[in-house]
Amino acid sequence: MKSVSALLSCSLVLAFAGAAPAFASSSDWHAGQGGRIRLVTAGGADASGRMQGALEIALDPGWKTYWRDPGDSGVPPQIDISPSTNIQSISLAFPAPRHHDDGYGVWAGYDHSVSIPVTFTLAKPAAKALVEADVFLGICETICIPVQARLTVDPAKAPDNAADAELVKAAFAALPAPERADFKIKVLRGDHETLHVEAIAPGDPASVDFFVAGEKEYMFGPPKRREKDGEITFSVQILDRPTTAPGEGGLHYTLTSSEGAVAGLIPYP
Template sequence: MQSLRILLLGAAVGLGTGLPAAASSSIWYNSEGGKVRLVTSGKPDEAGRIHGVLDIALKPGWKTYWRDPGDAGVPPQLDISASTNIADATFSFPPPQRHDDGYGKWAGYDHPVSLPVTFTLSAPNQPAVIDANIFLGICETICIPVQTRLTVDPGSDPDNAEDAALVKAALATLPTPARPDFGINILPGDHETLIVEASFPGDPAAADFFVAGERDYMFGAPARGEKDGKLVFTVPILDRPSTTPTDGGLYYTLTSAEGAVEGLLPFP
């Protein structure tokens, strides 16, 4: 990916450490294009999960990326291996927007965004400390990799109402599960093409389809078409594994003027 090479070779990596703050959030780490921090809801839920967000405050004119930016950019990454009593951490993503800035087409956000993160405790009834290495791209005309360590002790202020409200608001921005009247049907394609038929409310011009390339899949930007009065997206498969996986699937998000849904589609 050309923009990724620019990102890695053409800009200095920002390094920093966010020590625990006196709340269920980290301090802010400042970079040229904005600042980032981790915020949590403090208390784990009944399933032993702590809900949080990677809070990204972008400056005007800057952007960051969805789980799969496309042929440009790099998705946010989080390594919690240095944490105490944290078994896993999983990002969720608000609906992205599609952009073409003249350097490449990409999926992401050109405004401040809070990416929900679910932290799963190893031992639900024991204290936990989140010690996370964060890597993401924040870009204007060039991309600046932001790499920093953010640390949070969720138990230091478990009843922080402001932090809990921020996490709750971020979770409310997530796409809802796909359903028969708002989702996709897979149409016959070929080895190099994924074709989906979209059902959604509202104006077809406002609808868009995003699929995340994982497990060695890489996708191009979808082309819009119509079949039997339905909006159809034809997505080029730019790369794929030598053997099609048989477990799991690929994350997709379908957006419309009246909201967004997400789901898993079988590996093409």
Template sequence: MRYLNILALGAVIGLGAVPQAVASSSAWYSSEGGKVRLVTSGKPDEAGKIHGVLDIALKPGWKTYWRDPGDSGVPPQLDISASTNIADARLSFPPPQRHDDGYGKWSGYDRPVSLPVTFTLSSPDQPATINANVFLGVCETICIPVQTRLSVNPASDPDNATDAALVKTALATLPSPARPDFGVRVLPGDHETLVVEAHSPGDPDSVDFFIAGERDYMFGAPARSERNGKLVFTVPILDRPSATPTDGGLYFTLTSTEGAVDGQLPFP
């Protein structure tokens, strides 16, 4: 996708009045390609976490990105540093689709999508206010960045059934944890390739593999093949850190007609 000047346009889009909190959701923020808001379920759970969604209502023909947008996109981002009593905010992602727009191959969504987000309270017994600076890309023939602050006071309407239902529905769209009969196994590769064998119920032709480049890794589009009757994806490693990380791993999602699973792979 071709991008307009991100810094200049992002500054313009971010100007203006900050949408005020309405109940346990924010007001909608409108842009050329659609609108976005933040919704929460109101009450924290027993672990001191508030569940919510970044609700992205795309206009027809517009798209937005998965956690790994490819070599020229903008993944959805939340900065909660201006919040009160919020220690962390973690986005989760429904299964993406693969897109090729003629400028590059990337992963994302061509329909309205609700991205679950989990807010962790610093002190579970204290009130919290969420002030989230949101940054994401939306695309038609060109891509534009959307930048705004969305504010929510979860305690203002903690029993809002509509908001709670939206959050519950969004959580239900997430991939299940990978398992032996539906997941991937890393095969020997080299410094420039990640190779995985995919296992999935259902039609093998429907299976697709998505890997998120993080910690200075960058990946190209996976190429599918068959080895000894098994489905294999070979992924070019376009860039990598100077030293292989020793903690964590790389997020992946495997999709098929039978659903989707996700998990983490060791750093190659």
């Protein structure tokens, strides 16, 4: 995609139009060029204060949107919940993407409508919560358009909305499964500039693909695939990295094949 930084100057013209909030278990749709978005919740929080939801991205035919790591010129879905009431934090999970080559570069994303699972954590589980979320993402046809919208949801207005609950349930069910012995990534010896992994996956070997998300100052190039003597490996150029590798956690990865997808964490290289 053409660099988003070159397009931000026109974001106010091309962003989704604002709309009045819909106080229900879902927000109003915010529509614009290429598609529309809304936030959906599945009702109230559990005893620990967690509340499930989904960012629904309905794309027009021919349009695409980004995975959690869009490469060096894209805009991944981001949700700022700081204007909200009684929402302490938020986490997003991502269904398995595909690699796309648009002539400007290779990037990971979706060429179909997609629901991004969201978990809200309430500061006070028993207290009322109001979601007021500033959403920012990119959708693309021949160029990428930065999208901005304020989405408002009052989960208590319709906590038993069966359609919303089913949409959220389906969004979480579509996530990659946890890695397992016959479907995972094995990190190989690499160097300061390249991440090397071996893919262990069932199904058609030709269908196997690997995605790694840069964070904590890491940035990666597109994976380069190699298959030899029954082994599938990927080499990923490390374009940028922190001075010192973080001590805890790891990098999110997704591995796909004709048999589905798994996701997990790999150590910081």
